[in-house]
Amino acid sequence: MSAPVVEVNGLRYRYPDGTLALDGVDFSLAAGETVAVFGPNGSGKTTFVLHLNGLLEGEGRVHVCGMAVGKDTLQSIRSKVGLVFQDPDEQLFMPTVLEDVAFGLLNAGFGAEEALTKARHFLGLAGMGQAGWKAPYHLSEGEKRRVAIAGVLAMDPEILVLDEPATFLDPHGRRELLTLLAALPQAKIVVTHNTMFAEALAGRAVFFEKGKIVADGRPAELLRWFGWAPVRSSRGPAAPLAVPTNR
Amino acid sequence: MHHVVLERWSRGTSIMHRRDPRAKIMVLLVFLVVVATTPAALAPYPLLGYAALPICAILAGRLPVAGVLARASLVLPFCAAFAATTVLAGETGRAVALVAKSYLSAPAALAIAGTTPVPRFLQGMEALGSPRFLLWVIHFLHRYLFVISEQAQHMRMAAASRGSAAGARFRRWRLRAATGALAVLFAKSYSRAEAAYRAMLARGFRGRLELVEPLSLNWGDYSLMVLGVTAPLAFRYALEMLA
Numbered sequence: 001m002s003a004p005v006v007e008v009n010g011l012r013y014r015y016p017d018g019t020l021a022l023d024g025v026d027f028s029l030a031a032g033e034t035v036a037v038f039g040p041n042g043s044g045k046t047t048f049v050l051h052l053n054g055l056l057e058g059e060g061r062v063h064v065c066g067m068a069v070g071k072d073t074l075q076s077i078r079s080k081v082g083l084v085f086q087d088p089d090e091q092l093f094m095p096t097v098l099e100d101v102a103f104g105l106l107n108a109g110f111g112a113e114e115a116l117t118k119a120r121h122f123l124g125l126a127g128m129g130q131a132g133w134k135a136p137y138h139l140s141e142g143e144k145r146r147v148a149i150a151g152v153l154a155m156d157p158e159i160l161v162l163d164e165p166a167t168f169l170d171p172h173g174r175r176e177l178l179t180l181l182a183a184l185p186q187a188k189i190v191v192t193h194n195t196m197f198a199e200a201l202a203g204r205a206v207f208f209e210k211g212k213i214v215a216d217g218r219p220a221e222l223l224r225w226f227g228w229a230p231v232r233s234s235r236g237p238a239a240p241l242a243v244p245t246n247r
Numbered sequence: 248m249h250h251v252v253l254e255r256w257s258r259g260t261s262i263m264h265r266r267d268p269r270a271k272i273m274v275l276l277v278f279l280v281v282v283a284t285t286p287a288a289l290a291p292y293p294l295l296g297y298a299a300l301p302i303c304a305i306l307a308g309r310l311p312v313a314g315v316l317a318r319a320s321l322v323l324p325f326c327a328a329f330a331a332t333t334v335l336a337g338e339t340g341r342a343v344a345l346v347a348k349s350y351l352s353a354p355a356a357l358a359i360a361g362t363t364p365v366p367r368f369l370q371g372m373e374a375l376g377s378p379r380f381l382l383w384v385i386h387f388l389h390r391y392l393f394v395i396s397e398q399a400q401h402m403r404m405a406a407a408s409r410g411s412a413a414g415a416r417f418r419r420w421r422l423r424a425a426t427g428a429l430a431v432l433f434a435k436s437y438s439r440a441e442a443a444y445r446a447m448l449a450r451g452f453r454g455r456l457e458l459v460e461p462l463s464l465n466w467g468d469y470s471l472m473v474l475g476v477t478a479p480l481a482f483r484y485a486l487e488m489l490a
Contacts, residue, residue, distance in 0.1 A: 055445050075451060083449040090442040093390050095254070095366055104450035106457035135254065137393040155450065 004028040005187050013058030021047040023211035034188040036198035036219050039208030045191045049161045053081035082157030086164045088144035092136035097147050104155040126150035141168035160186045166194040195223050256361035263308035263362040268371025270468035274475030275359045281479040287344040293486050294347045304358035319353035365389050395436050402428050
């Protein structure tokens with residue numbers, strides 16, 4: 001196995017209201033690996049991923065691509081970890097889709113022309129090439145999700161962190177998103193409750209409970225163990241998600 | 248919603264749209280100051296001469312004149328209250344001047360807002376020395392107005408689906424529910440603002456809005472400034488000479 005691109009040891013985080021959200025998390029992610037993050041609501045999954053690019057700062061050790069996450073390394077870390085948020089409306093804040101995708105590139109110091117060219121390319125990759133000058137509020141939820149992913153991909157991150165990427169997507173949209181994500185070479189952390197989506201995309205999964213990772217293994221095994229496996233219809237098995245993965 | 252229309256107008260390509268936002272803001276500021284400081288004794292009818300400038304800007308921006316003038320009338324209820332007080336004080340001429348000045352200012356502001364996308368407008372304001380924090384507040388207010396209004400709509404539907412519109416005798420209860428909904432909406436907006444800021448940081452935001460088109464003044468912008476600044480000053484001077 002290649003060297004880990006993310007290494008977390010003993011991570012603890014308490015919210016200002018006193019809630020202990022993370023209670024000693026140990027985790028590692030290898031280059032090119034895809035890990036699904038399962039767990040009940042409020043178990044600390046989102047809090048955990050927010051630590052990976054320094055949006056939250058807890059006790060413990062978080063290393064990304066060999067760099068300790070801290071004030072001095074924030075800019076480099078944020079260019080390496082692309083975070084796709086749960087609600088795309090929180091991520092799309094610029095007046096047009098193209099400007100939004102170019103936002104990260106301009107912050108990274110790209111010139112306007114280059115930023116626009118790259119933004120157009122990644123919008124096309126996400127299947128949103130025609131939406132460049134649309135306002136984000138004119139898009140459907142699935143389209144917003146795609147634009148949010150394009151905005152993150154445009155920054156060419158080494159690690160992609162997706163928080164509930166399948167939410168709001170219809171089955172067709174989910175399948176398209178799976179195909180897109182499976183084709184990406186980056187290491188991925190996918191926080192999700194969508195078990196079929198996770199099984200199709202990830203080769204490994206971790207299970208959060210009360211701020212701790214309580215299990216680490218293959219997605220199907222974890223889902224069975226915790227009773228999260230999808231309920232099969234009595235009329236026959238669910239259609240398999242035949243999507244190539246990079247595991 | 249009115250800002251949706253403005254947003255659509257601002258994405259045009261007319262000669263006014265192509266002008267640097269700094270030039271447009273300067274002209275607007277001078278116009279507003281000149282109109283506001285014109286003595287009431289010269290008003291109200293000669294004040295209408297000032298209208299030529301916003302009308303020219305609206306035409307040059309290929310904006311619908313009737314649409315702009317109709318939207319400008321939104322200021323009337325606000326200034327009417329002050330005007331009514333002035334009338335009660337026995338100064339009818341001053342009251343008419345107040346209404347005329349307020350109404351004149353609105354199409355001028357709309358002509359600029361309708362030909363300048365919000366990020367460029369804010370960039371222009373920043374270049375002219377406005378506090379960055381204030382400009383970010385405006386930017387987010389503009390962007391999330393849509394999201395918040397959508398949320399309010401959802402909450403209204405949720406309330407209606409549980410019978411909130413069930414007759415006048417529940418009016419007091421509905422008022423309480425609406426107040427509660429407003430509080431929830433505020434809390435949601437606050438948490439969304441935090442989340443949006445996190446999303447910006449995650450993409451390398453360092454406190455400065457970088458735009459795809461940097462500002463640059465050209466001869467067209469200088470011409471606009473010269474024309475836009477001298478025309479209202481000259482008109483004001485002429486009014487005072489004739490008085």
